[in-house]
Amino acid sequence: MPPELLPRPRLGPPPPPRAPRPERWTLSNGLRVLAAPRAGLPQVVLRLVIPAGSSADPAEFPGTASLVGSLLTEGTRSRQADAFSTQIDRLGACIGAHVGHDLAAVEMVLLADTLAPGLELLADAMVYPAFRAGETERVRAETLDGILARADEPANVADDRAAEEIFGPVHPYGQPVWGSAEAVTAVSAEVLRQFHQVHYRPEGSFLVASGEFDPGELARILKREFAGWHGTASRPAVPVPDSLPRAAGRRVSLAWGDATQAEIRVAGVGLARKSPDWIPAAVANYILGGSTITSRLGANLREEKGWTYGIHSSFADGFQPAGWGVETSVDIEVADDALDEIHRELLRVTQELVRPEELRRAKDALILSLPRAFETPGGVASRLATLEVHALPQDYWERLPARIEAVSADDVQQIAAEHFAPERLVSVVVGHTGEGA
Amino acid sequence: MxxxxxxxxxxxxxxxxxxxxxxxxxxxxxxxxxxxxxxxxxxxxxxxxxxxxxxxxxxxxxxxxxxxxxxxxxxxxxxxxxxxxxxxxxxxxxxxxxxxxxxxxxxxxxxxxxxxxxxxxxxxxxxxxxxxxxxxxxxxxxxxxxxxxxxxxxxxxxxxxxxxxxxxxxxxxxxxxxxxxxxxxxxxxxxxxxxxxxxxxxxxxxxxxxxxxxxGDLPSARPPAQASTADPGFPAERRDSMSDEVSFPRVYRAYAVPAYGTPEWVALDVLAYVLADGESSRLQRALVREGRLAQDVDSYLYPTERAAVFGIVATARSGVSPEMLEAALDAVLVEVLEKGVDSAELAGAVRRAQRDQIAELATVESRAEELAYATLVLGSAGALAEMLELYTAVTPEGVRRVLGEYLVAKRSVTLIVVPAERQRAQHAA
Known part of the structure; x- marks a missing residue:
């Protein structure tokens, strides 16, 4: 006998998200601390955020911030590079800097029983990096090779070109954080030291700790290990970018050998993370391209046409309006059709109000997925860092569901008109020689 | 833990x-x-x-x-x-x-x-x-x-x-x-x-x-037979090269080794951490940091059921030939085989493996996947915790033994990817 159809389950009320409220304090040197302890997983994630992104690069040496980030963990005044990495590795820890346009973040992941020795190494790297010649030259050479290797991948070429088209050759958001080969070759160790001296300061920076630890113990260790760190880091003034790319409405095509796929980006200027429009924009983006299967772009180009494995759109977050864009790669034969279809979807969301059920679905997806955002120590650390970086209110995550709920179809259309209209966007196609309009 | x-x-x-x-x-x-x-x-x-x-x-x-x-x-x-x-x-x-x-x-x-x-x-x-x-x-x-x-x-x-x-x-x-x-x-x-x-x-x-x-009401059917697979045998030191649109040569070395979950597999996993996880690991040190021959080097071990694959991948720096890189890689394997690893180095490798295991178990989604895989491949969900316990029992001698037994020439294949002459992206419109 075949199995019978069971009725689709009727679900009870959803669980409320449990967004942790961290303990907050400030060290006497001005370093802010956010601590979100939670037992269970024997892991601690530490994230130290410093206003030392590429927007603080000296004008003649783009790539300085990135090199400094890489060199933090390459030896300190009291430890040769080899001794430093051996100690990290023996703890079973890992540490690395991620340098973005606005900020640098040093992240360390520790086993829970190594908090004190781990923090001692983190503080040493932050406060006393040595920038010795041997390590500096090696990291410089690796960075130069990395710049060459990056250009081997059409997806990277498309991303970098789109950023340059949106923000132009001067604004930091238009430039890669790793800088140019010329500047990386030329920048001296003294410039790197100077950059560290000016920007890696406790006041203006903050540390997030998430995972299995005792906040009292954390406070004691931080006080001890960061005692020798002083001074104020000023946040680099990132200029407001032009709201329209110079090549808005145009298409840039880049040939690529015998490419089998075309990498497509359709991109323009988005929103600052602290903008009050950020939440309606998240809803609008979800409807258009936030989910590769169910959003309009994915439902059309992947699920209906089968032209691509994936297509997404997203807003990048920044102090200033960063990019918004659609990205996909498609079979080279359909590159023109795919670009037309993307433009058709962009026009549609700009010109017609979204249907109520579509809006409902986007809100439910965004609100009800919040519990998953706080599942891991790393996830908690990321979300707390976002609040602190952009000076968002402490009850941000608790109030978020109501704010999403308040978004209307008119709000979505307004966001679409401001950010998704094809005449405001540049299309970049890598792997295709077709003439663009 | x-x-x-x-x-x-x-x-x-x-x-x-x-x-x-x-x-x-x-x-x-x-x-x-x-x-x-x-x-x-x-x-x-x-x-x-x-x-x-x-x-x-x-x-x-x-x-x-x-x-x-x-x-x-x-x-x-x-x-x-x-x-x-x-x-x-x-x-x-x-x-x-x-x-x-x-x-x-x-x-x-x-x-x-x-x-x-x-x-x-x-x-x-x-x-x-x-x-x-x-x-x-x-x-x-x-x-x-x-x-x-x-x-x-x-x-x-x-x-x-x-x-x-x-x-x-x-x-x-x-x-x-x-x-x-x-x-x-x-x-x-x-x-x-x-x-x-x-x-x-x-x-x-x-x-x-x-x-x-x-x-519970779905009809039962006999489970499909899990056909036995031929022994992978010894690839007998096969070598090949291929060209690709890349800027730097890359050396791929792989070995067919015992399957996921065996004590040998666990020792090989620890060996993978000794060799290439962390800046102080053997290959990072010899190829990247001191030798300055490679931009990056990685080692991996597939958790597969019928045989596993142990791989080492290294990308050459500018001006370094794949032959130089491969020779340096082999010299590290020989050194570990001849001199072994010390107990502090081993303990660090085990802790790094545990760090990654904990990170992989951070979400209920990944825990569910690991438990399901252990049930299918190791025979029970509980076998996963038992396997993870084996890491603490790995000894320097055990690491050396699996290196000597499995990471040997007759089990190895080597693939060199070399840059092809190519046409770079050009602004066309």
Missing amino acids: IATLLTSQTRTLRNGMRVVVHEDRTSPVVAVHLMYHVGSRHERPGRTGLAHLLEHLLFEGTEHAPKGTFDDLLERVGGSNNGSTWLDRTCYHETVPTHAVELALWLERDRMAFFLPALNETILNTQRSVVINERLEAYENRPYGLADERLHQMLFPPEHPYSWPTIGYTRDLEAITLADTRSFYQRYYVPSNAVLVLAGDLAADPAFALAERFF
Whole structure:
């Protein structure tokens, strides 16, 4: 006998998200601390955020911030590079800097029983990096090779070109954080030291700790290990970018050998993370391209046409309006059709109000997925860092569901008109020689 | 330390489906993971890629949840879902807020019992195209993207099912018929060939009751035979080179080694950390930091069922030949073999392995996957914690022994990827 159809389950009320409220304090040197302890997983994630992104690069040496980030963990005044990495590795820890346009973040992941020795190494790297010649030259050479290797991948070429088209050759958001080969070759160790001296300061920076630890113990260790760190880091003034790319409405095509796929980006200027429009924009983006299967772009180009494995759109977050864009790669034969279809979807969301059920679905997806955002120590650390970086209110995550709920179809259309209209966007196609309009 | 993260209970339904429950109330989230003991290993030559293409088809609707419904329903309740196919298994998983666990189970029930009526030629052709695009995007149009495929062809004899890629060859993908997908589904998508894991914010008894409600009435079918695979044998030091549109040569070295879960596999995993995880590891030090021959070096060990693959990959720096890089790599292996590792170095490697294991177990979704895989491949969910305990028992001598026994020339294959003459991107319009 075949199995019978069971009725689709009727679900009870959803669980409320449990967004942790961290303990907050400030060290006497001005370093802010956010601590979100939670037992269970024997892991601690530490994230130290410093206003030392590429927007603080000296004008003649783009790539300085990135090199400094890489060199933090390459030896300190009291430890040769080899001794430093051996100690990290023996703890079973890992540490690395991620340098973005606005900020640098040093992240360390520790086993829970190594908090004190781990923090001692983190503080040493932050406060006393040595920038010795041997390590500096090696990291410089690796960075130069990395710049060459990056250009081997059409997806990277498309991303970098789109950023340059949106923000132009001067604004930091238009430039890669790793800088140019010329500047990386030329920048001296003294410039790197100077950059560290000016920007890696406790006041203006903050540390997030998430995972299995005792906040009292954390406070004691931080006080001890960061005692020798002083001074104020000023946040680099990132200029407001032009709201329209110079090549808005145009298409840039880049040939690529015998490419089998075309990498497509359709991109323009988005929103600052602290903008009050950020939440309606998240809803609008979800409807258009936030989910590769169910959003309009994915439902059309992947699920209906089968032209691509994936297509997404997203807003990048920044102090200033960063990019918004659609990205996909498609079979080279359909590159023109795919670009037309993307433009058709962009026009549609700009010109017609979204249907109520579509809006409902986007809100439910965004609100009800919040519990998953706080599942891991790393996830908690990321979300707390976002609040602190952009000076968002402490009850941000608790109030978020109501704010999403308040978004209307008119709000979505307004966001679409401001950010998704094809005449405001540049299309970049890598792997295709077709003439663009 | 890690075993407590993995406490679980297992029961078997009358139709042979195994159900594993892992309770963790930290977040109001439940992972539903359904893993079938079928992967590209169960395909035949000429129809490679069938298991993965079928996985795509199973997202295209079932009798009561037509095309588009699956993702739509799950996203509306705040859930995420995905699937994946590899050499030995195919899995489908949903992570949902606690209130929506029954919806995920209802959908998976439809996938297991009511899929074939919804399958048609249009769906097959669309997803065939999506998968061919996935192959282009993930492999063919990516630097070094086809190296792993070539490495497996070299490492395993042509009749061995690990010799072909899970994504499949394009010519085979083009040849797959509706009848192929139907018979593959009928053979492998039966309760006795599946493990269901419920992990997260729910207690064991209600979880088992839910499993019984949604899957207990599905008809039983004999589990498909898991055909024995030929011994991979010794590839006898095969070498090859291929050109690619890249700036730097890359050396790939791989060995066929004992399967996932064996004590040898655990010792080899620790060896992989000794060799290339962390800036102070042997290969990082010799090839990157001191030798300055490589931009990067990595080692890996596949957790596969019939044999595992131990790999080392290094990318040359400007001006360094692949021969120099390979010679330096071999010198490190010889040094570790002759002089061994010291106990502090070993302890660090074990701790780094544990660091990654803990990170991998951070979500209920990944815990569910690990428990399902252990149930299928190691025979029980509990075997996972037992295997993880083996890491603390690995000795310097044990690491040296597996190096001497398995990372030897007659078991090795070496592939060199060299830069092709190519045309760079040019601004054309």
